[in-house]
Amino acid sequence: MQDSTATNARDAGRAAQRAAEARPVRIAIDAMGGDHGPEVVIPGAAMALQRHPQMRFVIYGDAAQVEPLLDGHPALKAASAFTHTDVSIKMDEKPSQALRLGRYKSSMWRAIQAVRDDEADACLSAGNTGALMAMSMFCLKTMPQVERPAIAAIWPTVRGESIVLDVGASIGADASHYVNLAVLGAAMARIVFDMERPGVGLLNVGREEIKGIEAVKEAGRTLREANLPNLDYRGFVEGDDIGKGTVDVVVTEGFTGNIALKTAEGTAKQIGEYLRSAMGRTWRAKLGYLLARPAFDALRAKMDPSRANGGVFLGLEGVVIKSHGGADVKGVAAAIDIAYDMAHYQLMRTIRDMLDETPIATAS
């Protein structure tokens, strides 16, 4: 994969990266996204700034709502450039509608545009996923070697964390898209887990080579034969392997990935409800609960979705992070931490390098 487009893209990326290394990480924020808007996003940014005091922000949103909040967080205000925007994308807006209403002028678009114009190294929005992806594709463009962008989630496992992608951007996939997803996920894993050769599995209905969808089987053969330097292909994994942490990166297409993610979230909530109801049923259980309270709190923190908040859009010419719409202040801060890591540890450069090293026919 050494055609001129890829090489130019890589060189451009490296040049941008060299420039980026000289300055602090800059995050563009869509303050108007999410169920709670600036009330949660601004304090979330303030919390993230405490952890990375050298971070800088460019913030977009409605001045009447955002400015009073910034006044309440002077450290954040000092580290930020704020721009008023008239249009906010609603959570239930269709992507096409969002593009029509919000292109060029919404807080969401402007945050993405800041990445495109190199005014920020990554952007964050808690707004509606479909609109954010549509605008990101329109504004930043998809990388030349990538068919369609994907959304990657960081998934807590019994061994730590894994990356699961795609959790909802692309519906359906052919073999080359699965291979793309594997490379994108491995690049992200290098950064998130700081490992040279992450273990990658293709999600399937059985471990045997003969099982499953033809495109998955073909992608498996391609990855096995390619034996890539930065991607340790481990074969098929099943649904229960995700929580076990069998591999560092679990690859599937967006329909199945989205349903797997939401099914796991639903199951965790369901068990939480069982547990609450079991612990409140008798005095003995209530007393036991009180004694074991710190353990329960630790468990709750471990199951807390805000810990792993932040879907990473992969395959675009820039870093876009989607915070959960219902995220609280801690959740938004966690998503900004992810944005920081992706920018600081050079996700774009890693992806470009790995795509260049992949001797596999991909989209062009």
Add this chain to the structure above:
Amino acid sequence: MQDSTATNARDAGRAAQRAAEARPVRIAIDAMGGDHGPEVVIPGAAMALQRHPQMRFVIYGDAAQVEPLLDGHPALKAASAFTHTDVSIKMDEKPSQALRLGRYKSSMWRAIQAVRDDEADACLSAGNTGALMAMSMFCLKTMPQVERPAIAAIWPTVRGESIVLDVGASIGADASHYVNLAVLGAAMARIVFDMERPGVGLLNVGREEIKGIEAVKEAGRTLREANLPNLDYRGFVEGDDIGKGTVDVVVTEGFTGNIALKTAEGTAKQIGEYLRSAMGRTWRAKLGYLLARPAFDALRAKMDPSRANGGVFLGLEGVVIKSHGGADVKGVAAAIDIAYDMAHYQLMRTIRDMLDETPIATAS
């Protein structure tokens, strides 16, 4: 759907059913299936018999292993006809291999054949799913109105239980297969939940009509327009709706359904491990655990997969139940309970009636 094939099938079904009503429910058992074989299957059957003393069994397996176990359960022995078989299907046998080696003579085949020959009203195996489905399709045949059979799971939810199908028989689906699955699942729900018009949802990546796979959207339109008398179509549901029990029947194709099921099992195990480790970490937590022990036991029982053990094969000309390969005695007994209910409450007749009432072009 009143063509002669369907009507004949229905009449034949009803005639068989009238005959069946006059006698006790008869279950055919493949004693050799599962990770533990007859050691678990035979005591499981004995346990189920205690709950339904009028049940009768036809049991197939290796005499050297099965007969001593039957001697240890005299009530079961008295209620059973045992036939020795030479061939047992291995858990890792490929379906094609299983058919080649086990057709006509394996314990699995003979149990299915007993249903075909009207020597049993339902059959049960804990053997390998692919082999059991291949043999069932070969021996019993798929119903004329059904494209491909499906496997339905009974899924515990915060509101009780739901039926989820397909959890692994068919990979991929067109709109008419989704409609078939909806009707098959609703028929099963009528029996399991004893309700006239179960609520049915199509699993998708969002609730909006515009989202998801084209075949799912088309099936949704068909089901909405059909407005069936015995199926209350409620639109799209998402992964987290399964555990919430939003609908009685969740419809998806086998790839996504299998991954959703295993992801939920994996998440439940993962949280169980978190909980165990949290409760063992300090003396205070340990003491709390001891006090709350009965509550934990109740929780464990609720999360116990053996409670809902038993995948129901739907769309075949006969009732086949698949017990989990790793099921214990209680799990096998639970699966036999399901087989009993399906036979006693006339699953086949319900399915035939509902397919006849479905004014939708389906396979013929």
